[in-house]
Amino acid sequence: GDSVTQMEGPVTLSEEAFLTINCTYTATGYPSLFWYVQYPGEGLQLLLKATKADDKGSNKGFEATYRKETTSFHLEKGSVQVSDSAVYFCALSDDAGGTSYGKLTFGQGTILTVHP
Amino acid sequence: SAVISQKPSRDICQRGTSLTIQCQVDSQVTMMFWYRQQPGQSLTLIATANQGSEATYESGFVIDKFPISRPNLTFSTLTVSNMSPEDSSIYLCSAGGKRGAGELFFGEGSRLTVL
Numbered sequence: 532g533d534s535v536t537q538m539e540g541p542v543t544l545s546e547e548a549f550l551t552i553n554c555t556y557t558a559t560g561y562p563s564l565f566w567y568v569q570y571p572g573e574g575l576q577l578l579l580k581a582t583k584a585d586d587k588g589s590n591k592g593f594e595a596t597y598r599k600e601t602t603s604f605h606l607e608k609g610s611v612q613v614s615d616s617a618v619y620f621c622a623l624s625d626d627a628g629g630t631s632y633g634k635l636t637f638g639q640g641t642i643l644t645v646h647p
Numbered sequence: 648s649a650v651i652s653q654k655p656s657r658d659i660c661q662r663g664t665s666l667t668i669q670c671q672v673d674s675q676v677t678m679m680f681w682y683r684q685q686p687g688q689s690l691t692l693i694a695t696a697n698q699g700s701e702a703t704y705e706s707g708f709v710i711d712k713f714p715i716s717r718p719n720l721t722f723s724t725l726t727v728s729n730m731s732p733e734d735s736s737i738y739l740c741s742a743g744g745k746r747g748a749g750e751l752f753f754g755e756g757s758r759l760t761v762l
Contacts, residue, residue, distance in 0.1 A: 639689040
């Protein structure tokens with residue numbers, strides 16, 4: 532079945548450092564890929580997405596490129612801020628055949644803490 | 648986008664009791680989903696709530712334990728029945744309406760602690 536694997540955390544960085552959170556996936560079809568973020572005390576929010584190979588999703592300075600050849604969707608940001616401290620989830624939606632209508636499979640989440 | 652409200656936001660429950668979580672969406676959505684997030688773990692899909700038909704449960708989850716209602720296109724409930732400490736989790740409601748887009752919107756979750 533489908534699965535998503537994220538790099539183990541937690542990740543602790545200083546402000547303005549470069550961030551990479553690795554994400555790889557296994558899927559039977561051609562999935563859409565997502566990064567969700569959960570800020571302290573808040574619900575999950577979509578950060579960015581990519582729906583086909585070589586697409587790059589971007590938002591709030593974060594980027595991730597859909598790499599079909601390496602089945603990866605790594606999250607990057609060039610200069611993190613304290614306000615980026617949150618839990619980040621990689622996820623996929625495999626709508627092959629229309630049987631997984633909107634259903635998401637999540638990675639285990641990565642806790643990011645950014646210090647001033 | 649959709650705004651999703653859940654209640655209760657948190658509760659402390661006694662073993663053997665049941666609790667119903669309500670989920671309200673501010674717009675009509677085709678699909679609603681219930682996820683569980685156990686402490687320190689990722690989100691696991693419990694079931695898909697379909698309007699006008701029975702919910703579709705994932706492997707490891709059964710209707711007797713997690714009965715779901717979906718009376719209309721903006722509302723759903725999840726009941727956690729006969730609770731045990733292992734049911735202590737955050738339960739999240741989510742909604743998505745666009746076939747194939749995959750994007751889901753989430754409520755803030757209901758944090759249940761079972762003693």
